[in-house]
Amino acid sequence: MGSPRAAARLVRKATRARKRAERAEVRRFTRQLRRRRLAWLISGAVLVALASVVALGAFSPLFALRDIEVQGASRVPPAAIVDALSGELGRPLPLVDAGAVRSALSKFPLIETYTTESRPPGTLVVRIVERTPVAVVAAGAAFDLVDSAGVVLDTTPTRPAGFPIIDLQGAGRTDVPFTAAAAVLVALPADLRAQVDSITARTTDDVSLVLTGGQRVVWGSAADSVRKAQHLAALLRQAPTNVSEYDVSSPGVGILR
Structure with a gap:
């Protein structure tokens, strides 16, 4: 130890x-x-x-908005859009007021949707998607050109050529005569739609068309309209004579009268 x-x-x-x-x-x-x-x-x-x-x-003034570029507008004058947004000119590009842009563009009924893109140092690009006219609706002594949602795109004293007229039967553009007819017209290819003179929908299951040649088309329900349109186009290509009525109410089955 x-x-x-x-x-x-x-x-x-x-x-x-x-x-x-x-x-x-x-x-x-x-x-x-x-x-x-x-x-x-x-x-x-x-x-x-x-x-x-x-x-x-x-x-910074270097990023101030100086130019507004409009893309996709044809029926809406691009200059009118630029003028409507001119209140944003001079504002710093990152601070452009989206609410003011939305308010200005909402005054153009032909514009369905839009997107914006900031392109430094000083350009705002506005891409427009315009509404597509599909039919005409009588409005007293005038005629309203409308899209599939019933938005009035133009009003003229005479009926615009190249568009079918929807018989509203006294109803409004939010009622069945319009909504069912519009659903059918949207399903038609442009060349076939141009051959439709008028369209009537008493109910969602009772839609009928009158062609520019005077023939009547029994359409039936607005359902399966794409198939019915294809079938009707095939029947019309056959160019049968002395036919006053086409019945495509049953998809895949065509009856000529």
Whole structure:
């Protein structure tokens, strides 16, 4: 067994070793903390710099709206659209008021949908999808050219050529005579629709057409209109004589009278 003096030396040695280890651990922890703080400071500085660049870019005259480019408009004059949006000119491109754009374009009934694209440094591209006219509706002594949703695209004192007239039978454009007839017209290819003079829908299951040649077409339900249109087109290509009525109310079955 060792002497007390030797034991005391061992205790002092162990104490010094423990203190050295503690100091080393403190230094290691401090270095890690400094590195984390430095990383946070650098990240914060980068974010502040980016935010400053974005803010300066948003408000800089270099990014002010100077040009409005309209695409897809044919029946709506592009110049009229540019004029309607002219209140946004000079505004920083990222701050163009989407609500003001929507309000301005809503005044054009021919526009069905639109999208906008900001093209730096100063151009706003407006892509237009126009409504497609499909029929005519009598409006007193005038005629309304309408799309499949019943939106009036134009009003003229004489009936526009090339469009069938929908007999509303005293109903409105949200009622069955219009909605059923419009569903059928949308299903017709353009060349076949051009051969329709008028269309009537007493109910959703009782739709009939009159062709420009005077022949009547019993259509039946608005359902399966694509197949019925294909069948009617095939019957018309056969060019039968002395036919006053085509019945395609049952898809795949055609009856000539």
